[in-house]
Amino acid sequence: MNLLYDERLDGEIESVDKASLIAAIQAVAPKLTLLDREEDLRPFECDGLAAYRTLPMLVALPTTLAEVEALMRVCYEHGVPVVTRGAGTGLSGGALPLEKGVLLVMSRFNRILELDPDARIARVQPGVRNLAISEAAAPHGLYYAPDPSSQIACSIGGNVAENAGGVHCLKYGLTVHNVIGVEIVTIEGERMRLGGEALDSPGFDLLALFMGSEGMLGVVTEVTVKLLPKPEVAKVLMACFDDVERAGKAVGDIIAAGCIPGGLEMMDNLAIRAAEDFVHAGYPVEAEAILLCELDGVEADVHADCERVRGLLEAAGATQIQLARDDAERQLFWAGRKAAFPAVGRMSPDYYCMDGTIPRRELPRVLKGINELSQRYGLRVANVFHAGDGNLHPLILFDANQADELETAETLGGKILELCVEAGGSITGEHGVGREKLNQMCTQFAADELTLFHAVKAAFDERRLLNPGKNIPTLARCAEFGAMHVHHGELPHPELPRF
């Protein structure tokens, strides 16, 4: 399986003369930084999904809105595809460049334009790092809630493109719940604002549509986020279990009791050992599973909730329950979880991170299924789980230098995602489809649904110039790889164009 753009399946891209394109861009945006020498393009050849690399034809690094608008108009006129990139931390290849395309890098849009503590909003440029917003808000006792593990590096524009989550989503929501407005430049170089400071807008909820749209509908040039007051206190309970299923059941018990924790995370034994070895967070390496449960809010409530959750965990059969003594220990408990990916990375030359979601009740059976798949394909899998909201991150350990292991890892990953869909879940909870999960989209959606997605795309970008070959597979691709070919090789709607 090759993830690189395939014109036969993903649609033809016209070839244009690079020199004349550069001349056309420079004519309207003389100060725009353009890179086109191979050694300058090299750092941009991949995003966080580093196994796949393509050199773009050209990299553009704008600093002004006028430059973005001018660039889009030229690309539109010349029929040149545009792939937008933020910090390049995405894990699904959403910012993988195109050989015949321009890579629009928004990292120089890195200013916080306004932060109003009374209105509790911040208006920022898309290249501002996620964590930088919370840091700027901290002196006012405020913060920006979504906290993906990459928050130290990832940009808010990329968060919008992926509808990024984090470990506090169940209570505080995803990017879609915390971004109140965006400014967009369309493929035709027009500017428009979606949402804003008022809590709703007339017309369609295009703001929601653009969240997680992976750069397929427009380029984000400004983001307005809401800020929340920092909870007065936060406490973390760590519970150990000698059985994964029991840990999964405990999660349901906490929520059924009417308690919505700020964070509720689960790790299996392999992930625990990896994290402990790396961070020394004090995790019990012999446990089959641990749960980290963060309760936050006003002191009196948190104290009462802690007692209640402790009782529930005991009743659920936890072998050991530990309340972080102070803020330092709380941070340490979280540090192990947040470093779980790189920690697993130390155990194996390579790892492949999956991102399925499932209804929580399916957890024990899905974990069992993953275990069986792991044995069948002969690769180890560590599991890290946003248990509160059903988002599972199986990490497949492999060695790319061993013949066929990358391919085996990908096949195993695909099987795991199909397992999630069968359990009533989704192939991606927060990492996005990008290039990586195009084929699995054929499993999750039927041809008619994909066709409707293409219709939405066409309303904003009829010529398919924004990030082509990502997010939504063509029917031709699904016919070749996807679930459709199990239907006797007969595609529904043979009359439809296979773009």
Place this chain on the structure above:
Amino acid sequence: MTHLQDQQPEYTAPGDPGPTFDAGHDDSEALCERVRRAHHERSPLRIVGGDTKAFYGRRVEAAHELSTTGHHGIVHYDPVELVATVRAGTRLAVLERTLADSGQQLAFEPPHFGDSATVGGMVAAGLSGPRRPWAGAVRDFVLGVRVITFEGKSLRFGGEVMKNVAGYDLSRLMVGAQGTLGVLTEVSFKVLPLPPAQACLRLELPLESARQRLGEWGRRPLPITGAAHDGKALHIRLEGGEGSVAATSASLGGDEEDPGFWSDLREQRLPFFAHNDSRPLWRLSLPARARLPALEGDWLIDWAGAQCWLRSEGTRSEESGIQIQEAAVAVGGHATRFDREGSADSPFTPLPPTLAKYHRQLKARLDPHAIFNPGRLYSDW
């Protein structure tokens, strides 16, 4: 073709306390057939649930009605998963009662505006109640939908999981689209536990001081879930744990108030909304920090300043309506004519040209023959 997600996995066993099923009645095939006919005949449909919010928007000129009320029932509700999946024609009151029986609720507390209000109509209208600034809006709690397309196909988007970024978020796009993009037949919601404690307060304060206090309180993690000003007093609702509600209630001061104030505000049963008041009613959605536009009339402020209701005599004509909408746009918001008897030509604030263009293009792609509620939001589509 059968959807992989629709196949109940063999190993799904109801947990404990477990999912509840209510068979209700599945009328989706008849609804699809009706849409196919309308598509074939190029004959527009007016989509109707409980018909309680017909006043909210433009009058739909259509030869035929498509009623969703025969398609009802709670398909799947599992309190442990915090998810409920409901057919569009289910009465909103039935859903809310079922959730309350398990100690849960729709946190965005949607207005009903009548006993017959349906879940589908509520989602299509996209209106949220007093808790909106703190808990979120309808769209924030919609996880998935089934929708009938212009060709009469029933498609599914999103699902029953909290996080799902596969494909475009068409579920949320349907919220507030008032049926102009397709017929909603089923919606999955994220539901939340009812708060253990509640306190309602009334503080006699002029609007300006109320705004100042709200600004200051908003920066602290207080359990506020309602803040409205009626011209004389600030009404505050607190919801959360016993401890925090008691402590906050004591520190904010004011007099205790009947919690009925909040349902009366949501359902527009307060005297301010009296039906025998013939003055037009306007809803202004504004940034909370914006100054109120200088418009004649009486104000009722909700959502801590972000949703402002105006009763104004001199706003009957199209021109004065445009003036109100322009005044709202000037401070970063928009205004909607909200009368029950009104049949205004442009109740919603006109869109800027680029935005209008993409609205038209999206409508043209999803409903090319304009069979779904034509002209409901704007006259030209």
